[in-house]
Amino acid sequence: MHPDLAIERNFPLVSLNTFGIDARAQYYVRVESLADLRAALADPALAALPRLLLGGGSNIVLTGDYAGLVLHMATRGIAATAGDAGTTYVRAAAGESWHGLVEWTLARGLGGLENLALIPGTVGAAPIQNIGAYGVEMRDYFHSLRVFDCASGATFEMDAGACRFGYRDSIFKHADGQGLVIVDVTFALPAQWRANLRYAELAQALAEQGGAAPTPRQVADTVIAIRRRKLPDPAVVGNAGSFFKNPVVSRAQCQALLQTYPTLVHHAQPDGSEKLAAGWLIDQCGWKGKSLGPAGVYPKQALVLVNNGGASGADISRLAQAIQQDVQARYGVLLAPEPVFV
Incomplete structure (x- = not known):
């Protein structure tokens, strides 16, 4: 092992993934510089191991202990x-x-x-x-x-x-x-900034505040308020934010779905396809606020899966698969997860 590199063994990752899943890394290196990264990968013993790059841990589901090297990117500047x-x-x-x-x-x-x-x-x-x-x-x-x-x-x-x-x-x-x-x-x-208010909920919230054209700070504060109202804080309830991507389907498939489900939430895309709202699909299948073991669907936003306490990666995966099966059975649409399963 490299003499100048701080290498930890059997390192706990529970605080380094926002789902709060209790898993450990066989080897762990905190990377604070490009030199640290080079040293870790130049070490023959470490370079031969499976490798996981970890940032804030907000887009992963740890399905068990990691048998390899976790490189935790902690560079600053x-x-x-x-x-x-x-x-x-x-x-x-x-x-x-x-x-x-x-x-x-x-x-x-x-x-x-x-x-x-x-x-x-x-x-x-x-x-x-x-x-x-x-x-x-x-x-x-x-x-x-x-x-x-x-x-x-x-x-x-x-x-x-x-x-x-x-x-x-x-x-x-x-x-x-x-x-x-x-x-x-x-x-x-850009030097010439203009507020992007294409998202209806954001535009409405800013309009209700009145006043002149919003500043970047006002837009950010409004976004923060909306997110805090709708989404759980990972420090309080383990989650990875939006768990599924909004599925993109053909216009023909969207039109066919609208015949049966006229309230289907959809958004036309520049290439002629249609983007469906994954949260709406999940909600319509009755999953909002429900749990499967210690993993559940957040009561305020069906797109967010949560760790209700002690959930493993397998628990999260089981819930995700159950939701996928229900949505596909009803709408013929397969939801794709955003987080990476490790």
């Missing part, structure tokens, strides 16, 4: 530089809190990320999932990111095209991106 035409480039280390980054930009009068306030997790995890909320996706303000290639040991920049962003998707969720570790991410924030 945020900096801003001026770009062309008044654009501000903000680069943040992968281990920074995502919401902390949003607050950092707001404190400096920079708009763009406010609709994504209070999303749990780290900066490095945001591109992997292409996080999104209230009418905005991370890729809307993404500029580039820097990765470490575990195979070659090289670091290099990737732009949006190379990252292949999609709906809750990116290259990092596919085979050709598995060996790439995100080191830091740069965002391009």
Whole structure:
């Protein structure tokens, strides 16, 4: 083992995953610098092990103890530089809190990320999932990111095209991106900011507040209030936020469903497809507020699965599968989980 690397054995992960699942890592390294990462992967004993990159643990379901090496990305640092035409480039280390980054930009009068306030997790995890909320996706303000290639040991920049962003998707969720570790991410924030109020609930909440055009701070505060009202705090109730992706179906399939279910919640997409509301589908199947053992569906939002106390990864998986089966049986639509099962 590398003499300068702090390597922990049988390390508890219960506080490092937002579901609060009690699992342990065979080996654990807290990565606070690129040098730490290089050292861990240069160590022959560690490099040969299965490897799990862990940020805020907000998008994983631990199905048991991890027989391998957990690399906990805990790098820090945020900096801003001026770009062309008044654009501000903000680069943040992968281990920074995502919401902390949003607050950092707001404190400096920079708009763009406010609709994504209070999303749990780290900066490095945001591109992997292409996080999104209230009418905005991370890729809307993404500029580039820097990765470490575990195979070659090289670091290099990737732009949006190379990252292949999609709906809750990116290259990092596919085979050709598995060996790439995100080191830091740069965002391009506009000089001429305009509030994105495409999401009806957000627009209505801001309209009810009255006053002039909202500021980025006001938009963020409203988003935070909505999220706190609808979603459980992972520090109180274990959860991973929205558990299922909103399924995308063809227009023909959507029209056929509307014949039987005229109140079906759907949103037309630019390519002619239709995005259905997964939470509505789950709610209509009667799962909101119900439990299956120690795992349950949050009473205020059917899209959120929760750990009611002592739930294992198997408990969460059992509940998710039961919901998937019910939705598919009634609507002919298969829901895909957002979190990764490990």
